[in-house]
Amino acid sequence: MxxxxxxxxxxxxxxxxxxxxxxxxxxxxxKRPATETWKPRSTSGQVEHEQASAPIDAPRPLDHPVTGKLPARFVSYNLRNYLTMVRHDDDKKSMRSKPEKEITALISVLTKAQPDVLGVCEIGTQADLDNLQDRLEANGLELPHSHLCSGSDPYRRQAILSRYPITVSPKPNINFQMDGRNFQMFRGILDVSIQLPGGPVRFLGVHLKSKRKVPEYDEELMRRHEAYLLAQHLAKLGDHPALLLYGDFNDTKRSTSIRSITKHLKPLNLKDKDLSTWTHYWEYQDVYSRFDYIFVSKRLEKRINHAKSHIISSPEVRKASDHRPLYVEIN
Incomplete structure (x- = not known):
């Protein structure tokens, strides 16, 4: 939209x-013509908290198909606080942006992967998103189209960046009640469609409530409510021809939250070069978990290059974030 x-x-x-x-x-x-030489940068322009009334169908094919190589490359990545926040350094607290050494490693990871579409969690403001785009472009990765999505969290948002133009769907319902109180999903549901060289794909991005304990409410119940809203939105979309859901779900595959999603979509069984499946490392407890997933509709699965899709693993990944990026090729 x-x-x-x-x-x-x-x-x-x-x-x-x-x-x-x-x-x-x-x-x-x-709208701009879909070419390989875009220079102007476009954002969706959608008001983040605007509540639209009705969903839209899958996008119609463009009059002139987009030009680009197949397969299209998609990366999903939790950037670990690419924003200004209170950070600790030698027992001192101050408001600072993401450390430069982490950003340098992150940019290296992404420029090596060369995604055509990049979905991210834990991005801050539009200025932070612009900063990420500028750094990627300076290192040879141009993703001129973007959309920033938020929920009730005033600091951490989601975003999607693309080589191809983005069509934003009406914002799904993110409001719910828990224990007699009104809540919103913390980071909302990102919902856009992108015309790839092999055909249109609808991308849904989420970042569900973390497992961090808080005194105000039960974090697991909060995450289940968020997953239920997502499942409701998936049910409304029905048997979509090309649907890809990605993000940080902060839960394991047998959890109630994840099982509510697998009723509608199939998870991709991604692994790294050593056949490990973990995507998040909690250093404090020395715990490795699979919290990040990519789910696809039945018909889109036929376009996935399973042999080339994987979890990215490298020394730079460890420096860049506490999560590992997911890489998928789409024909």
Whole structure:
């Protein structure tokens, strides 16, 4: 769903009205031709907390198919606080951005993977997203189209970056009640469609409540409520021809949260080069877990290159984040 300027107020003089209307029509269209040489950067422009009334169907094929090589490469990555926050250094607290050594490693990981579409968790503001795009572009990875998505968390958001234009769907319902109180999903549900060289794909991104204990509520119950809202949205989409769900689910595959999703989509069994499946490392407890997943619809699974899809593992990955990125090729 693209955002357009509001129409001008009624003007008495017809000549002025026509002029304003002409200008509106010229500026209201923000689509750009799909080519390999995009330079202008585009954002979705959607108001993050806007609640739309109805979902949209899968995008219609473009009049002129996008140009690009097959397979298309997709990476899902929890960036570990790519934002300004209180950080500890030698027992001192101060507001700082993500450490430069972590960013350098992160950019190295992504530029080696060369994704055509990149879905991320734990990004901060639009300025943080712009910073990430600038750094990637400076290192040879141009992803000029982007969309930033948020829920009730004022600091951590989701985003998707793409080589190809992004169409944003109406925002799914993210409101629920728990223990008699009103809540919103912390990071919402990112819902966009992208026309890839092999056909359109609808991408859904989530970052469910972490396992960190809090005094205000039961974190597991919160995560189950968020997963239930996601499952409701998946049910509304039905047997979608090309649906890919990704993100940090903060739970294991036998949990209630994950099982509510596998009723609708199939998880990809991704592994690293050593056949390990963990995606998150909790250093404090020395615990390795699989919290990050990619799920696909039945028909999209036929377009997945399973042999090339994997969990990215390298020394830079350990420096960049406490999560490992997931890599998938789509024909």
């Amino acid at each position: 693209h955002s357009f300027p509001k129409p001008p107020r009624a003007i008495q003089l017809s000549g002025v009205f026509c002029l304003c209307l002409t200008l509106l029509l010229l500026t209201g269209c923000d």
